[in-house]
Amino acid sequence: MRLFTKCAWNWERGEVIRTEVPTKIHGYITWLALVVAAALAVGLVSMVTLLPQDAKAAEAPPTFITKWGNSTDGDGQFGNPQGVAIDSSGNVYVADTWNNRIQKFDSSGGFITKWGGSGTGNGQFRDPRGVAIDSSGNVYVADSGNNRIQKFGDTTQLGRS
Numbered sequence: 376m377r378l379f380t381k382c383a384w385n386w387e388r389g390e391v392i393r394t395e396v397p398t399k400i401h402g403y404i405t406w407l408a409l410v411v412a413a414a415l416a417v418g419l420v421s422m423v424t425l426l427p428q429d430a431k432a433a434e435a436p437p438t439f440i441t442k443w444g445n446s447t448d449g450d451g452q453f454g455n456p457q458g459v460a461i462d463s464s465g466n467v468y469v470a471d472t473w474n475n476r477i478q479k480f481d482s483s484g485g486f487i488t489k490w491g492g493s494g495t496g497n498g499q500f501r502d503p504r505g506v507a508i509d510s511s512g513n514v515y516v517a518d519s520g521n522n523r524i525q526k527f528g529d530t531t532q533l534g535r536s
Contacts, residue, residue: 443484
């Protein structure tokens with residue numbers, strides 16, 4: 376840091392005063408630091424507003440509610456589940472990819488029914504990966520291994536007694 380000497384006359388003491396003063400750039404940095412400190416002190420600026428947007432605290436994650444299934448081939452179990460859809464009644468449909476089927480659950484995860492199986496025929500799947508439901512309750516399955524979409528009629532009552 377370069378310094379320069381500043382001279383001034385002290386009228387009270389009757390003498391010349393010499394002081395070392397930092398260069399202009401250092402003066403600007405000092406001035407900026409004082410302005411920020413003063414703004415923080417009087418509460419005009421919070422530290423959060425001085426941080427970059429991505430440095431601010433993240434929102435709290437959503438609250439965990441429940442889970443179901445594990446890695447087997449029984450009812451309510453999964454082999455690489457990939458697609459999920461929800462019908463107007465709140466039932467959950469899962470594309471159970473490695474088990475080549477669609478499973479239907481109530482909103483709490485209770486098993487209702489399943490359909491499909493390995494193959495190329497109608498209603499059979501080879502690695503289903505996606506499932507969607509339209510407003511009429513029709514279910515669409517992305518049967519990826521067979522390179523097709525299969526449509527099934529209203530399944531909202533399927534599995535109910």
